Amino acid sequence: MSTLVITGGRLIDPANNIDQVGDLYIKDRRIISRFNRPSDFSAEHTIDAKDHIVCPGFIDLSAHLREPGQTQKATILSETTAALNSGITTLCCPPDSLPINDTPAVTEFILDKVEHANAATVLPIGALTQGLEGVKLSAMVALQKAGCIAFSNDPNPIKNTLVLRRALEYAASHDLCVIIRPEDPWLQNQGCIHEGFQASRFGLQGIPKASEIIAIQQSLTLCELTGCRIHFTQLSCHESVALIKAAKQKKLPVTADVAMHHLFFTEDALNTFDSTLHVRPPFRTKYDRQGLIEGLKTGVIDAICSAHQPHDADAKLGAFPSTEPGISSLETLLPLVLKLVTEHDLSLSQGLAFITQNAAAILNIQEGNLAIGSIADICIFNPEQRWTVNEQNWLSQGRNTPFWGQTLQGKTTQVIKSGTVINA
């Protein structure tokens, strides 16, 4: 397809402060005009987007794809397809595949599969240390050349602060971004739930907030020492927001995100040993959830990620502590953004910025906006359409969502990926 016009939709582009009904013109994979028909434009294809929102395709800062190594849980094909159909045109996959993404060969394998899947763009996150063991640095520059967008040691925090210092220094030398999911491994202590009321009641091993707070304090101190750009992912504590705020005031090169489900659940939801609510970091208190939402409103937290972790059914069948943490969350990202906007008095543009422009800025990529000349990665959705989370409407191989069976509002109708229309 060489020319396409999307007519009558409400164009929302947070990066360019646009929120207005109008047409969007695409030619040869690129956006060529907003609102005004170019003089020589003749549309080969037209999408009527009346009563729909037309916005940049979403960028997800953390989505596990499980391939290579755990294809019983999910595949690159299944998850990038699920992502694209949910409006996510670009996503970052953490390095904990099997084998771990710590060599260019693994990165190339992933990108080869991504190309064949022909769905969402994948930006792999490389391992910060070899084998995620926290001992030797990985070949970050070679990994970057192979296609890695940033580096992380998740899910294994680096225990040795000297190794962490050097990893940050090395990354800083090459202007690479390091992603840290803050967790002190000693205080984490094989916990599976927030150390609070429910942990006390159920006799489950708790993870104290101090685990996250200490890890952020440590990383911020090393950020100051090394000058490395650090992105903190999946914050769970009120106090973490204050730390990031202070760091930003000191002009440290830090950014932060929160996992979508942490904006909706607290430990109170864990009334039933329900393993679909087993996540890491754990759901904390109402106070923490409020702090995270305030952090988003005040710009301290830049973005929201899905923290997508698809699992096979067996991974969630067992006594709560023996089940694997994580929620399959690509397909609920949009409806939950809309819910967040409604519940917390945000504008739609503010809500969408968390999963478009702001995420792009963290990764320093061109996507996430509707700028003239940019590649057409566009999401068109109906904010009123209600849909039920069930087998008919679900594409991810992982069905581990606490929303299973529930009806949510907001559905992608079409996605444009590099100018090509996909009917969701």
Add this chain to the structure above:
Amino acid sequence: MTKPDSLQFNSNHQLQHLLSIEGLNQALLTEIMDNAESFASLANQPVKKYPILRGKTIVNLFFENSTRTRTTFELAAKRLSADVINMNIATSATSKGESLLDTIRNLEAMHVDMFVIRHALSGAAHFIAQNVAPGISVINAGDGNHAHPTQALLDMFTIRRHKKDFASLRVAIIGDILHSRVARSQIQALSILGAKEIRVIAPKTLLPVEVTSLGVTVSHNLEEGLQDIDVVIMLRLQKERMSGALLPSESEYFSNFGLTPEKLAIAKPDAIVMHPGPINRGVEIASEVADGPQSVILQQVSYGIAVRMAIMSLIMQASDRQPS
């Protein structure tokens, strides 16, 4: 997802599974204790067997070692004429990689009526109760640090035999509350029965962070904590707590939290001393106290059979009345 307290009852509001004390009411706890009373009085008869569970198959499924609990469950089931199988899974199927659910499915295929389950992980009994075929009952014989409801019920039964009125009682639970499923269930049972005060006494390293949310008062000092106490419940201290940096040494623990005759004298003169067993002499309790006149530790064991008979017969009645 079913709430834990409703999961325990069938559609006729009868007890289908016993997973936790949470969600039970005073009337039900009293009914179980009243029934246990009649079973206890029959224990001295020459023939100790009743045909209540004749033809029923009960599997004692123990993923963790146990002597007392497993034996008293077995005796209780046999005295009710059930067929009993003991399975020690700690050395069996799961060590070959079989999942918890597969183990249960296999046993279900053998047409079992009731599972008595002990497991090292909190929530295991709930998980099994959620996944067993309809009509099969589950009794939690201890899951992780979560619950041990039959132990709590036999403890309440023991207290009632000596003290009668819960509303006037101050009860102290002393020791490793953090890792104790017994303590959690006792606290819930005592709350439901309306005890005047439930006091936990331990160093902070052995207390859950939000222990007061369970409805207890807290003391870190045994001498202070024992004042005005009617019932003293000691908890077993596992040796591995020293290696986890929770405590410096057994001797330091004993000198601060061990129950000696001198310390016991601080409690009310007619206070009783309880312990779920097995006891560590010289670690949490001195032999003079464990074997002394105020100790009811061995009575707890004998009452365990009567209380478990009462629970099993109550649950089986519920599952028999349930339309299949």
